[in-house]
Amino acid sequence: MTLRRHLLAAGAAMLAVPAIAQPIWPSGPIRIIVPFPPGGSTDAMARLLQPRLTQILGVPVVVENRVGASASLGTAAAARAAPDGNTWVLVFDTHAVNPALIPTLGFDTERDLLPLLLFGTAPMVLTAHRTRPYRSVADVLAAARARPETLTFGTIGNGSLAHLTMALFEKAAGVKLVHVPYRGGGPLAVAAVAGEVDLPIATRPAIGVHIDSGALIPLAQTGATRSPSMPDIPTLAESGVAGIDARAFWGFLGPVRIPVPIATRMEAALRETLAVAEVRERVAALGIDLDPQGAEVFGPFLSRQIATWGQVVRDNNIRPD
Structure with a gap:
């Protein structure tokens, strides 16, 4: 069932119910599940939204870090929650990769969750440690062709968006590199600044x-166009490796059967929060290109992401750590 059909069907059902049975919301504490540990960009985004949502909605809004299985455990908890508007989840780009990477998710990413609001996106940055001789993608390609399977690139984990992006990079450029996966952004950042790998790749927040x-020299960004937050860094296409548009994203979802009035009010509260100048400035400081988009854009966006990255996982026989 498409998102539009869901909303129309839910709206019709609401009209058919007597006024006395309409949902009274919010009726208690609201939980935002963050399926990652504290300290990352997803957690930071949730905690940035939390106080203003509490003020706007008039009930406590709590952030719950529920980690594990590449963020699928926390997302599964949201998918299985009662559709009463009291449980939501804030996801990252792993949300679009997990269906192909983890066959036993226990929920259907597209059918069991309502994509409420896409907050924004951010390209990743391919970098080189300052002690390495690479100052452009051309330098990297020349070295990789001269010494196949010797240059290393580091990511936040096996099957991460950065890993999949570099699989596309290798194919498009006709080179072979060595992947070094770390367990999250923190370990990758430590390894990157220590020079453990030749080419760290991650989002700017990381x-x-x-x-x-x-300490790290930016070589290229992975979006189809330059990010406003990194106007001086060329894209991969501008650097001679065409056909790649890889951007991390941050979005807000809930159980699929949430009544339309509840979904509408929560989206309005989120948009009101994101319209505050201080909030926008702090989101930009996280390295996120803020561009709020509702369900009619977010739903198809997610479907495209799931299809694109699922194909890369299958083509390269990628398995989780």
Whole structure:
């Protein structure tokens, strides 16, 4: 069932119910599940939204970090929650990769969750440690062709968006590199600044501080166009490797049967929060290109992401750590 059909059907059902049975919401504490540990960009986004949502909605809004299985455990909890508007989940790009990477999710990513609001996106940045001789993608390609399967690239994990992006990069450029997966953004950042790998690749929220310090040299960003937050860094296409548009994303979802009035009010509260100048500035500081998009855009966007990255997983026989 498409998202539009869900909303129409839910709206019709609401009209058919006597006024006395209409949902009274919010009726208690609201839980935002973050399926990642504290400290990452997803957690930071949730905690940035939390106080203003509490003020706007008039009930406590709590952030619950529920981690495990590449963020699928926390997302599964949201998918299985009662559709009463009291449980939501804030996801990252792993949400679009997990259906292909983890066959036993226990829920259907597209049918069991309602995509309420896409907050924004961010390209990843392919970097080189300052002690390496690479100052452009051309330098990397020349070295990779001269010494196949010797240059290393580091990511936040096996099957991560960065890993899949580099699989596309290798195919498009006709080179072979060595993947070094780390267990999350923290370990990758430590390894990157220590020079453990030749080419760390991650979003700016993960490694931006080391780019700013000069420890990492930015070579290219992975979006189809340059991010407003990184206008001086060329894209892969501008660097001679065409056909790649890989962007991390942050989005807000709930159980699929949430009544339309509840979904509408929550989306309005989120948009009101994101319209505050201080909030927008802090989101930009996280390295996220804020561009709120509702269900009519977010739903098809997710479907495209799931199809694209699922194909990369299957084509390269990628397995989770």
